[in-house]
Amino acid sequence: xxxxxxxxxxxxxxxxxxxxxxxxxxxxxxxxxxxxxxxxxxxxxxxxxxxxxxxxxxxxxxxxxxxxxxxxxxxxxxxxxxxxxxxxxxxxxxxxxxxxxxxxx
Amino acid sequence: xxxxxxxxxxxxxxxxxxxxxxxxxxxxxxxxxxxxxxxxxxxxxxxxxxxxxxxxxxxxxxxxxxxxxxxxxxxxxxxxxxxxxxxxxxxxxxxxxxxxxxxxxxxxxxxxxxxxxxxxxxxxxxxxxxxxxxxxxxxxxxxxxxxxxxxxxxxxxxxxxxxxxxxxxxxxxxxxxxxxxxxxxxxxxxxxxxxxxxxxxxxxxxxxxxxxxxxxxxxxxxxxxxxxxxxxxxxxxxxxxxxxxxxxxxxxxxxxxxxxxxxxxxxxxxxxxxxxxxxxxxxxxx
Numbered sequence: 001x002x003x004x005x006x007x008x009x010x011x012x013x014x015x016x017x018x019x020x021x022x023x024x025x026x027x028x029x030x031x032x033x034x035x036x037x038x039x040x041x042x043x044x045x046x047x048x049x050x051x052x053x054x055x056x057x058x059x060x061x062x063x064x065x066x067x068x069x070x071x072x073x074x075x076x077x078x079x080x081x082x083x084x085x086x087x088x089x090x091x092x093x094x095x096x097x098x099x100x101x102x103x104x105x
Numbered sequence: 106x107x108x109x110x111x112x113x114x115x116x117x118x119x120x121x122x123x124x125x126x127x128x129x130x131x132x133x134x135x136x137x138x139x140x141x142x143x144x145x146x147x148x149x150x151x152x153x154x155x156x157x158x159x160x161x162x163x164x165x166x167x168x169x170x171x172x173x174x175x176x177x178x179x180x181x182x183x184x185x186x187x188x189x190x191x192x193x194x195x196x197x198x199x200x201x202x203x204x205x206x207x208x209x210x211x212x213x214x215x216x217x218x219x220x221x222x223x224x225x226x227x228x229x230x231x232x233x234x235x236x237x238x239x240x241x242x243x244x245x246x247x248x249x250x251x252x253x254x255x256x257x258x259x260x261x262x263x264x265x266x267x268x269x270x271x272x273x274x275x276x277x278x279x280x281x282x283x284x285x286x287x288x289x290x291x292x293x294x295x296x297x298x299x300x301x302x303x304x305x306x307x308x309x310x311x312x313x314x315x316x317x318x319x320x321x322x323x324x325x326x327x328x329x330x331x332x333x334x335x336x337x338x339x340x341x342x343x344x345x346x347x348x349x350x351x352x353x354x355x356x357x358x359x360x361x362x363x364x365x366x367x368x369x370x371x372x373x374x375x376x377x378x379x380x381x382x383x384x385x386x387x388x389x390x391x
Contacts, residue, residue, distance in 0.1 A: 006389035007151070013158045015334055021154045025147065025389050048266045057159040063177060064150035070158045074265050079333035080210060080284045081253045083264045090263060 002095040010091035015077035019070040030065040047093040116152035117142040132188035140381020144185040146177030203336030209288040210328040211295040233301040255280040
């Protein structure tokens with residue numbers, strides 16, 4: 001993923017949600033990733049130890065050639081036990097997702 | 106437009122600071138100011154993802170902006186036009202946010218470089234915690250009196266979300282957070298915790314002078330009061346309360362002299378702005 005995407009990032013979406021964005025700059029690359037089915041809830045569950053009910057959004061957004069996923073924050077923002085107040089360093093597991101090559105006929 | 110403009114020219118490529126928006130009845134145009142920056146349909150559309158739950162529904166007081174039919178059009182080399190979004194009215198609600206005072210926090214921070222201890226750090230911290238429970242019976246019995254270890258080099262950043270197994274770090278750092286009803290109690294617990302980290306024995310120990318490298322003096326740091334979110338709710342309003350709750354007043358400010366040009370921009374910078382060229386669009390994939 002890190003060699004295909006333009007941006008791979010995480011951030012708070014309010015104090016109780018954590019959101020992940022992956023942005024591409026090329027329509028064919030975007031379609032390749034979307035069609036490869038490598039960003040489904042099963043992958044998010046495995047990469048982040050969350051359950052289906054923790055995943056609020058998991059969608060592709062064609063106008064921005066983007067993928068977005070939002071999960072419930074496992075701890076609320078800014079109190080004791082906080083690890084990442086702004087949520088900017090939770091994206092790393094997404095970088096190593098393997099995207100299969102487009103099938104050639 | 107407000108959602109995009111509140112971040113300045115973050116929606117431009119390359120990302121910038123200053124931007125002008127021109128609002129029309131059915132559209133708005135975005136033009137970044139720096140010569141090298143441009144707004145493209147992709148750079149603007151991408152900004153709708155920023156810090157939002159989802160990009161196609163942007164809820165606000167009194168309605169939801171639906172972007173299903175939004176279109177982004179390159180108007181000039183620098184300017185992108187946006188149109189087609191649909192505002193769906195909902196009953197007016199405002200968000201109420203508030204916090205509860207949990208107590209007072211004292212923290213300790215230090216590093217461990219000894220591989221014999223790093224290899225058994227989980228057990229070591231468990232033994233320390235259980236000793237502390239004997240010494241401070243209220244510890245970990247409520248959210249007002251707690252000890253939390255963050256182990257950097259293991260899962261300090263992601264905590265429960267971390268799925269990569271630890272084990273290869275040659276050094277680790279430990280941040281110990283203590284919260285208690287008074288600052289004195291928090292500091293006392295933090296002090297005892299630190300002494301344990303420094304001097305508690307462990308199997309195979311070869312270094313007998315201390316286990317914990319502290320960069321800071323004093324070695325316990327009082328962080329002060331600590332809070333948690335306790336209110337984060339939408340409140341239904343009565344009719345027209347959105348106006349009465351937030352009164353608007355208008356003031357007219359007049360200058361007594363003519364405005365003068367900003368002198369902090371150097372002549373070189375002005376020439377650079379005048380002669381600047383658009384940066385080429387970076388392609389990312391390899």
